[in-house]
Amino acid sequence: xxxxxxxxxxxxxxxxxxxxxxxxxxxxxxxxxxxxxxxxxxxxxxxxxxxxxxxxxxxxxxxxxxxxxxxxxxxxxxxxxxxxxxxx
Numbered sequence: 001x002x003x004x005x006x007x008x009x010x011x012x013x014x015x016x017x018x019x020x021x022x023x024x025x026x027x028x029x030x031x032x033x034x035x036x037x038x039x040x041x042x043x044x045x046x047x048x049x050x051x052x053x054x055x056x057x058x059x060x061x062x063x064x065x066x067x068x069x070x071x072x073x074x075x076x077x078x079x080x081x082x083x084x085x086x087x088x
């Protein structure tokens with residue numbers, strides 16, 4: 001979601017800077033456009049970084065038969081790879 005928000009901010013800023021050619025007395029549209037373009041770029045980069053750091057989980061499922069009772073037994077193990085808790 002943050003990547004899309006960054007793109008939208010950047011596009012709105014570019015429209016304000018490059019497509020609109022009128023002046024207002026109370027606000028500089030070019031400066032607002034440049035600020036929105038900068039904010040959009042920052043939000044886009046933060047979104048990419050957060051997506052790259054997303055935790056990954058691997059679930060392994062094993063099915064077998066209990067030798068004593070003869071019942072079917074299923075075991076599930078989930079391993080979470082959390083980049084924030086890695087040790088070197």
